[in-house]
Amino acid sequence: MIHMYKIGVVGERDAVLAFLALGMTVKSVESPEEAIRAVDSMAREGYGLIFLTETMAKDMEETLNRYKNQMLPAVILIPGSRGSLGIGLAKIRENVEKAVGVDILSEK
Amino acid sequence: MKMARLNVNPTRMEMSRLKKRLQTARRGHKLLKDKQDELMKRFIDLVKKNNELRKKVEEQLTESLKDFMMAKAVMSTQMFEEALIMPAEKILLDVSRRNVMSVNVPVMKFERKGGEGASIYPYGFAQTSGELDAAIKKLYDILPNLLSLAEIEKSCQLMADEIEKTRRRVNALEYVMIPQLEETIKYITMKLDENERGNLVRLMKVKTMINQ
Numbered sequence: 001m002i003h004m005y006k007i008g009v010v011g012e013r014d015a016v017l018a019f020l021a022l023g024m025t026v027k028s029v030e031s032p033e034e035a036i037r038a039v040d041s042m043a044r045e046g047y048g049l050i051f052l053t054e055t056m057a058k059d060m061e062e063t064l065n066r067y068k069n070q071m072l073p074a075v076i077l078i079p080g081s082r083g084s085l086g087i088g089l090a091k092i093r094e095n096v097e098k099a100v101g102v103d104i105l106s107e108k
Numbered sequence: 109m110k111m112a113r114l115n116v117n118p119t120r121m122e123m124s125r126l127k128k129r130l131q132t133a134r135r136g137h138k139l140l141k142d143k144q145d146e147l148m149k150r151f152i153d154l155v156k157k158n159n160e161l162r163k164k165v166e167e168q169l170t171e172s173l174k175d176f177m178m179a180k181a182v183m184s185t186q187m188f189e190e191a192l193i194m195p196a197e198k199i200l201l202d203v204s205r206r207n208v209m210s211v212n213v214p215v216m217k218f219e220r221k222g223g224e225g226a227s228i229y230p231y232g233f234a235q236t237s238g239e240l241d242a243a244i245k246k247l248y249d250i251l252p253n254l255l256s257l258a259e260i261e262k263s264c265q266l267m268a269d270e271i272e273k274t275r276r277r278v279n280a281l282e283y284v285m286i287p288q289l290e291e292t293i294k295y296i297t298m299k300l301d302e303n304e305r306g307n308l309v310r311l312m313k314v315k316t317m318i319n320q
Contacts, residue, residue: 004200004201004202004219005200005201005202005203006200006201007199007200007201007218014173014177015173017176017188017189017192018172018173018176018192018243018244018247019247020192020193020195021192021195021244021247022195022199022247022248022251023195023197023198023199023220023221024199048201048203048216049201049216049255049258051254051258068265068269069265069266069269071205071212071213071214071262071266072203072214074214074216074258074259074261074262076257076258076261076262078165078166078169078254079166079169079170079173081173083170084166084167084170088162088166089159089162089163089166092155092158092159092162092261092264095155095264095265095268096155096268098268098269098271098272099148099151099155099267099268099271099272100148100151100152104152105155105156105159
């Protein structure tokens with residue numbers, strides 16, 4: 001099965017414009033509500049990978065959880081225009097705690 | 109704690125049925141436990157990589173973003189956006205599945221579609237700044253890392269989910285199903301023994317009555 005998926009980027013204008021140059025589909029949004037709509041519609045259209053800025057992601061927990069256990073689309077957080085908020089890293093921790101029961105990453 | 113016993117008739121037939129079920133449950137428990145251990149091992153390896161890679165990519169992206177801001181600062185906004193709005197190529201994703209201990213994880217390969225040998229810069233050089241060129245070049249270099257982060261992170265999410273599910277199944281077998289079956293089998297054995305004794309006593313009584 002060969003199927004090519006598109007890659008989408010959702011986030012505030014300043015942070016996502018750059019990805020236009022890479023040939024990704026960029027949707028600049030101003031509020032988490034808009035971002036939720038953008039992500040949902042990209043998912044419906046069969047995007048395989050959606051990059052989302054943390055600035056927006058911090059207020060769309062529910063949407064993120066919806067896509068978390070599906071293979072596609074993969075919603076991956078990227079730092080927004082004000083740099084990393086540590087949400088992406090916190091999510092990895094969450095995963096570890098869910099699977100292992102304890103946080104094994106922060107021992108260092 | 110009162111162990112729940114299954115509501116069954118204490119017969120030999122029932123007992124041999126339960127014994128078979130117990131055997132299956134024990135076997136299933138062992139298999140699931142093995143699966144969980146192996147998944148866990150792979151997950152831990154992968155999630156460590158995930159953590160490292162995310163830190164690195166976030167750092168790189170933040171830096172690249174700063175470069176873009178700089179580039180934007182020295183150009184007019186309109187010019188800046190015009191320069192980017194028509195990308196020279198399209199990027200597409202080829203996703204296949206890989207099975208890791210019965211978890212389907214994605215394998216992502218990206219493919220660039222565009223003019224052969226075309227430059228990565230989607231604009232002519234006349235109206236744009238060198239800063240923009242540098243910023244785009246840098247972002248391009250991050251791309252492979254970014255995509256491998258996506259692949260690894262998604263795999264970790266899916267594996268964590270599967271590990272949790274498997275653990276729940278293992279626990280259900282270990283703490284509910286197996287004790288329940290054991291308890292019921294014990295109950296039936298006792299009940300049958302009791303009947304046996306009752307029978308024996310009756311027989312002996314009859315025998316003494318005949319002998320008198």
